[in-house]
Amino acid sequence: MGATCQVLTRGSICGMHDGPIYALLNRDGEVMEMADTLSDAIAEARRLVGDNFYVDAPETEAAAERGEETLALAANQGDVVPLRSKTERAPHDALRAVAAGMGRAARTPLVNLDEALRIPLDDAWQALVPYFPTKRPRIGVHSFESPKKMADALLGQNYKTEKKTPKNIRDAVADAYRKLYGGRERAERNASVMGLSLVPHTHSYTNAPVQEVIRRTRSVYGVAQTPNLRVNACVRASKECSKSCLVFSGRNLLDEYNMVKKLSLLNGFLHQPEAFTRMLYEAVQRHLVWGKKGGILPLVRLNVFSDIPWELVLGPEFFERSDVIFYDYTKVPARKTPRNYDLTFSFSGTEQNVDDLDYEIKRSKRRVAIVFAKIGLRRRKGQHVEIPSPMRPRAGKLVSLPDTFLGLPVVDGDVSDMRPFDPAPAVVGLRWKSPYRQDVVLKDVEAFVVKGNVVDGHFIVMPEVPRHTDITLDPPPMGLPEEHPLSGIDYGD
Numbered sequence: 001m002g003a004t005c006q007v008l009t010r011g012s013i014c015g016m017h018d019g020p021i022y023a024l025l026n027r028d029g030e031v032m033e034m035a036d037t038l039s040d041a042i043a044e045a046r047r048l049v050g051d052n053f054y055v056d057a058p059e060t061e062a063a064a065e066r067g068e069e070t071l072a073l074a075a076n077q078g079d080v081v082p083l084r085s086k087t088e089r090a091p092h093d094a095l096r097a098v099a100a101g102m103g104r105a106a107r108t109p110l111v112n113l114d115e116a117l118r119i120p121l122d123d124a125w126q127a128l129v130p131y132f133p134t135k136r137p138r139i140g141v142h143s144f145e146s147p148k149k150m151a152d153a154l155l156g157q158n159y160k161t162e163k164k165t166p167k168n169i170r171d172a173v174a175d176a177y178r179k180l181y182g183g184r185e186r187a188e189r190n191a192s193v194m195g196l197s198l199v200p201h202t203h204s205y206t207n208a209p210v211q212e213v214i215r216r217t218r219s220v221y222g223v224a225q226t227p228n229l230r231v232n233a234c235v236r237a238s239k240e241c242s243k244s245c246l247v248f249s250g251r252n253l254l255d256e257y258n259m260v261k262k263l264s265l266l267n268g269f270l271h272q273p274e275a276f277t278r279m280l281y282e283a284v285q286r287h288l289v290w291g292k293k294g295g296i297l298p299l300v301r302l303n304v305f306s307d308i309p310w311e312l313v314l315g316p317e318f319f320e321r322s323d324v325i326f327y328d329y330t331k332v333p334a335r336k337t338p339r340n341y342d343l344t345f346s347f348s349g350t351e352q353n354v355d356d357l358d359y360e361i362k363r364s365k366r367r368v369a370i371v372f373a374k375i376g377l378r379r380r381k382g383q384h385v386e387i388p389s390p391m392r393p394r395a396g397k398l399v400s401l402p403d404t405f406l407g408l409p410v411v412d413g414d415v416s417d418m419r420p421f422d423p424a425p426a427v428v429g430l431r432w433k434s435p436y437r438q439d440v441v442l443k444d445v446e447a448f449v450v451k452g453n454v455v456d457g458h459f460i461v462m463p464e465v466p467r468h469t470d471i472t473l474d475p476p477p478m479g480l481p482e483e484h485p486l487s488g489i490d491y492g493d
Contacts, residue, residue, distance in 0.1 A: 023453075024048070031453040086352055087333050087359045094235045094332045095312045101231035101270045109315030116277040121147045124282075127275035131268035133260050134222035141221075147279075154265070154283040155194035160417040161301060165190045169421040176421075177297040180323050188295040191418055194287050195304040196280070198269065199262035200234040213259045227263045231270060233306040236331035236356075237348065262305070277314060281322070288324050299418060303328045311337045327420045329369055333359050342420040344369050344428055349448035360425075361406070367424045369413060371449045372401055372459065373432040400459045401429035402452065 022041035024032040032048060035041040096106040104110060125147035132144045143153035165173055170189035177187040217223040269276040284300055291298030300322075302310050307330050311319065319326055319338040327342040333356035337343055344367040345360040347353060360366045401410050405427045413419075413428035422428060432449050452459050 087356050090236065090332045090356065091309050091312060091335050094307065094309045097232045097235045098270075098308055098313055101233075102273055108312050110313045111273050111277045111315070113277065113315050113317050116274040117281060119275060119278045121151070121278065121282055124272075124275040124278040125150055127272045128268045128279060130224040131271060132223065132264045133217070133257070134224075135220075136257055137220060147282075151279055151282040151286055154279055155196055155287060155300065157194060158197065158304060161193040161195045161304070163416045165418065166416050169416075169418065172421050173297050173418075176325065177295070180297075180325075181292055187297075190295075191297040191299055192287075192291055193299045193301060193417055194283075195301040196265065197262050197304040198233055198266040198306040198308070199259065200232075200237070200306050213256055213263065216256070217260055217263065221257070221260050223260070223264060225267065225271065227267045231266070233266060233308055234331075235307065236350075236353065237307070266306070273313075277318070281318065284322050284324060288322065291324075298324045299420070300324050300326050301328055301417070302326060303330065307331055309335055311335065311341060325420055327418075329419075331356070333357075334364070344419045344422075347371070347448060353448075361408070365425050367411070367419065367422055367426050367428050368406075368408075369428040369430055370405065371430045371432045373449045373451050374453065374459065401431075402459050405429070405450070 022035045022038055024034070024041060024045050026032055033041075033044050035044055092106065095108065095110070099106040099110055102110065128150065129144060132150070133141050134144070135141050142149065144150045173191045174187040174189040214227055217226045287298045287300065290296075302308070307328075309330075309332055310326075310328075316338045319341050322340075325340055325342065326338075327344070329344050329346050331346050331348055331353065333345065335343060343364075345357060345364075346369045347357055357368055361368060401412055403410060408425055408427045409423065410427045410429045411422045413430045419428065
């Protein structure tokens with residue numbers, strides 16, 4: 001059993017107190033023990049594994065006190081990744097993917113908003129009805145039987161968007177409400193998020209449960225125009241991100257009708273974009289009226305599962321005509337959005353995505369969403385606690401997140417989904433969740449997941465691949481191992 005002696009700085013990583021702390025890691029990156037001094041850490045390593053360990057720490061205590069730590073994940077000093085032309089071209093690439101699904105040239109905007117809004121709501125409904133379910137076994141379907149009911153059903157909520165307004169942002173929510181609708185309006189210090197849930201078509205034809213749903217859309221659910229397109233509605237999703245996509249988890253998979261509706265929404269949008277835009281605008285306005293009447297701030301998330309550059313598809317005027325706050329997560333960098341369309345960039349682990357993340361933080365000053373997963377639990381003193389398998393972390397009580405990452409403050413993204421009220425730039429920390437019944441484990445998606453240990457209740461990011469060896473301390477080899485894609489980026493002061 002090899003171990004690595006790795007120096008960490010408590011103050012900058014887990015916020016316990018200032019000063020260095022030394023962790024002994026096994027081959028899997030799990031914390032075996034911790035010590036306050038390098039000499040104590042070495043003595044403990046010798047007690048546990050003899051001379052079979054490697055010291056990856058400053059040579060002197062003075063060096064440690066000067067902050068010369070050697071974290072392999074996201075805290076190394078060094079140059080940022082140079083920007084590439086692919087980053088700035090990304091919005092057009094995403095637009096082109098959507099245009100291909102519509103059979104149109106990739107012009108901006110794809111939809112003529114003025115023409116779309118002149119369509120009578122009844123006509124838009126008539127154009128869209130063939131793409132939506134008209135029956136539902138044992139329950140019956142009434143969601144789309146009239147124009148107003150379709151507008152009400154177009155936007156919805158999932159387990160993230162339906163969460164209540166956190167206490168720490170309620171004053172900011174009330175201020176935003178008054179700013180939008182006037183100081184005399186009644187503000188309840190609450191917000192309501194409604195989202196547009198299009199299924200990402202790149203996944204839908206390679207996933208067995210979705211293939212089965214597609215076969216049943218006509219016979220079981222009465223969809224006249226069944227899905228027949230191959231469209232990438234999430235152009236920069238990596239294969240690991242696709243495997244862990246939440247569109248195939250929880251209630252989305254438990255209720256087949258949920259998947260039918262998501263397929264219908266995307267199919268209707270691609271085949272009847274003008275009619276869909278008219279219905280979407282009506283849905284947004286109805287959410288706006290409902291919110292204003294109740295003193296509740298309305299928010300709209302247009303990409304619950306997809307990643308469409310709506311400001312290019314619909315044009316910025318769509319947002320400027322609606323007094324609601326729009327927001328999204330995206331892997332498409334360099335997007336220029338209207339003032340009321342807030343974006344949070346998502347890390348996915350590809351080489352290009354790291355370049356894009358650098359651009360978004362330093363140029364766009366945006367938040368970045370990063371997924372964290374615990375691979376072990378330890379107490380600093382006393383008996384060790386049980387360590388879940390690093391390949392399938394246990395569900396249950398939410399563990400802590402790092403206080404800072406990439407030199408930026410970490411916001412708990414699982415408390416609510418109301419990202420426009422988070423600081424920027426910052427890291428939005430999300431806990432990894434295995435898609436329900438998809439047999440996906442952490443090893444399948446680790447390219448975009450940052451792993452760490454929970455020590456005394458604090459999440460501590462460790463080197464992705466410890467530089468352990470099976471030889472004695474004198475002398476260790478200096479070859480570099482494979483590293484996590486975020487290695488070497490530091491956005492601290």
